[in-house]
Amino acid sequence: MIGQEIIGRFAALLGPKGVITDPEDIAPWLTDWRGRFHGAAAAILQPSSTQEVAAIVSLAAELRVPLVPQGGNTSMVGGATPPQDGSALILSLRRMNRIRSLSPDDNLAICEAGVILSILHDAAEEVGRRFPLSLGAKGSATIGGLISTNAGGTQVLRHGTMRALVEGLEAVLPDGSILNGLEALKKDNRGYDLKQLLVGAEGTLGIITAAALRLVPAIAARAVAWVGVASPADALALLRLTEARLGDSVEGFEIIADDGLGHVLSHIPGTRCPIETRTPWHVLIEVDHADLSPPSPEERLETALADALTQGIAIDAAIAVNEAQAATFWRLRESLSEAERAQGPALQFDISVPVARMPAFMIDTAAAAERTFPGTTASSFGHLGDGNVHFHVRAPKGSTDGPAWIAADGKAINAFVHDAVAAAGGSISAEHGIGQMKRAELGRLASPARLHALRAIKAAFDPLGLMNPDKLIPRPEEG
Template sequence: MSTRFLDAAVNLLGPRGLTRDADLMEPWLTDWRGRYTGRALALASPANTQEVASLVKLCSQHRVPIVPQGGNSGMSGGATPDKSGETLLLSLRRMSAFRHWNEEARQVVCEAGVVLQTLHDAAEQRGLRFPLTLGGRGSATIGGLISTNAGGTQVLRHGTMRAQVLGLEAVLPNGEVFDTLAALKKDNRGFDLKQLLIGSEGTLGIVTAATLALAPKIAARRVMFAGLETVQQARRLLLFASARMGDTLEGFEIMPRTALESVLAYEPALRDPLTLPHQWYALFEVVADEAQAPSLEERATAVLAAALREGLLADATIATNETQAEALWALRDGISSAERAHGPAVQHDIAVPVERMPDFIVEASQMLEGRFTGTQAVAFGHLGDGNVHFHLRAPKGAKAGEWEETHGKAVSATVHDLVTQWGGSISAEHGIGQMKRDELARLGDPATLTILRSVKQALDPAGIMNPGKLVPLASRAPAP
C-alpha cells in the first residue's frame, strides 16, 4: 500500500515535491522546543493549491495520515509526526507567493508558506504594515499562524490572527478546495466556516492561502522600558498609560528580573537599559500616524513623567531612535530562546481574566515553588491581553528531558488546575497540539469537547488530518 501510494505521489508532485531522503527530512521531524521527535513516510512539498488538493485526495484514498507543517516554530508539538513512520509530512513552504495586493482596500492575498517577516517587509514597501508580530517572525509562516490563531505582541490593539483574516482558502480532508478569499464586509450565508478552520491546527483542513487585513504604516513610534517593584504595579501602569494614550498604545509586555538576566547572559551584545536592577519590568510601545507623529514623543515622555510622580514606576527610559527601540524589543523577543538555553523547565501558555493576572502570577508562583522544591517560576508576556508564558525552571542539577517527563508532568497538571480554577485557559496562543491534548480532555468543558469531536468526525471521518493533535480522544485521560 505504501509503495503504491508513494509511486502515485511522486507522479503527482515530481522529485522536488516528494522526498524520502532522511537527511532532508531530519530537520523537520523535531519540534522547535526539542520535546517531540517523530518519523515520516515522506516529506511532501506541493507547489500550489491544486497539488495540495490532489495529494489530499490521494491520501484519503490510501488512508495515509497527513501532518501539515509551516515554519516548524510551534510550541505544542502540533506539527510533528508520531513515531510510526506511516504519516506524510506535508510542508507548505514552497507555496510562498503573494497573489494579489490591494493597497486601497489595505488587503493582501498570500499563500500559506509566506514567512511573517517577508510579509512585514513587503507591506512596508507599499506604505502599509501587517499588525501582528512575534519573536519567531523570521520562520513562522502565515499558514501556521492561522492554524494556531497566533497572538504576539500587538494583540492589545489589533487582536489575534483571527482578527486579521478576511478570507481563506483551504483544502478539506476529502480533497475539496474551500474558497472564501473574497473579503466581504457582510456575508450571512450560515456558519462562518473560515473561523472554524482558524485555530484548528490542521485537524480539519490545510490552509493554503488567506486574504489578510493590513494597516497604515506608522509614521512614528516610541518604545519605553520601565522598572517596577511588583507585577501589580505593572497592571496599574498599563491602565494609566492606556487612559492617556488611547489607541496609540500598541503593546504592553512584562518580564521579571530573572528573565532579563537570562537574556543578557544569552545575548552578550544586549545591555540592561536601566542603571539599577528591579523586580519587574514593563516594555510598552506607542505609535502614531502622520497627523499625531509630531507630538508623540512629547506625549510619551509626559506619560512616563506622570507615572513616576504617581509612584507607578521606579525608573524608566525611552528609545530615541529605531536602533534603541529594536534593542529594547530584543530583550523581550529573546526570552524564549534564553529560557530554553538556561536549562530544563516546563512551559505553559496560559490566560486568566486580564484584571486577575497579576495576582495569579504571585499566588501561583509562591504555591508552585513551595510544592516543587528547588524550582523557580518565571512569568512573562502579554499582560494587556491576560496572557503570560508561565515557566517553572527545574531545580539545579536536574537532567534535561528526564525532569520534564517525570516531575514536569505533575507541575503542568498543577498549573492547569490553577488556571482552570481562576476561570482561564490552558492555551492562550500556542495551540493544544499533542502537548496539551490530554489535559484538554481532563479539564475541558464536556459540551465543548463534544462539539470538538463532532466537528472533527463530520469533516474528517477517516481521521487522516493531523491525527493525535488538538481533539481529545473520546475517553478522558487521568491526571498525571
C-alpha cells in the same frame, strides 16, 4: 509504514519535484521545534498549487492515508510532527509561497500558505503598509501555520491574534473540495463562518492554502519606553493609565520579572538595564502613530509616564531616544527565552488568564509552585494587555539532567500549573495551540460541552480521521 506503491500514486500526481523520499532530506522535518516529539514518514508531499493540494487530499481519502500539514515546522507543541509509526505522510506547503496580490487601497494582502512571515512584512513595507503580527520565528514561520495555530505575539493588544487579521481563506476540505473564501467581505451572513472554524484548527479540519490578510498603515512615528514598577498590580495600573492617555496607539505592553531580566543581562552579551533603578518588575511599552501630527508619541508617552511617576505607579522610566535604542529595549524582551534556556532546565507554559487576574496569578502561582516543588524557582513574563503569561518553573539549582528532572516531576508540575490556570478562568494555551503536547491536559480540564463540540466538528469535517491525526482533539480515554 506506507509502501512504495502508494507513494508512487502521489508521485504520478505531483511529478519529481513534488515528492521527497530521501531519508536524509526528510529527517529535519520529523522532529518538532523544541525537539520533544519525533515521528516517521516515508515521504514529504510538496504541492505547488491549490489544485495539487486538492488532488493529494482526494487521493489520500481514497487510499485512507493520513496527512500531516506542515509549514515552517515551528510548532511549540508538536502540532506538525508526524506519528511515530510512519502511518502518515507530511504535506508541506512550502512551495506555495506566492504573495498573489497586495493592495494598499484595500489594506489587504492575499498570500499562499507557504509565505514566510518576514517576507510578508517586507512586501507590505514596500507599499507603505504593514502586517501587524510578529514573533521570534518570523524568519521561518509560514502564513498557513500561523493561521492554523491562531498565532499571537507582541501586537495582540492593539491588533488581535491571527484570527482577527484573517479576512478570508482558501482551503481544501477533507473530501478534496476547495473552499473559495478569499473575498474578504465585511458583511456575509451565509451561516457558519467556515474560515473561523479553520483558524486555530491546527490542520485537523482541512488544509489552508491561501488567505486574505488585513494590513494597516505603516508606522510613521513610535516611542518605546522601559519602566520600573514594584508589582504586576502597578503594571496593570500603568497599562490602564497609558490607555486612558494614549488610546489605541498603545501597541505593545510587556511585563517582565526582574529575575528574568537578570538572566538576560547575565547570558546575552552587550545588554544592560535601561533604567538606573533595578526594580522588582519591568514594563516595556510601545506607542505607534500612523502620521506625524503633533503631539508626537514621545511627548504623549512622556506626559503619561510623568503622571505615573507622580502617582507612585512607576518607580523609574526611560524613553528610547532613537530607533537604535528602541531596538535595544526590545532585544531585552526578545532574548528572554534564550536566556531562560541558558539558565538551565525549565518547564515553560504558554497560558492565559483574564487580564484583571494576571497580576495575582503571576505572584501567587509562582510562590505556590515553589512551595509545592521544593528547590524549584518560578517566575513569568508576558503580554499584560491580553492576559498571556509565559510562566516558567526552573529545576532546582545544580540540576544538569533536564530530561530526568522532567521525567520525574514534569507531569505533576504541568498539572499543578494548569489547575491554577483553570481555577483563574484561563486557558492552558494562549498562542501556541494544543498539538500533541497539551492534548491530554485539554481532555482533563475542558468541559464536557467543549469536548463534545470539538469531536462533533472533527467528525463532521473529517469522518475518516485523516487530517493531522492525534493533534488537538483529545482521545476518548483523555476526557
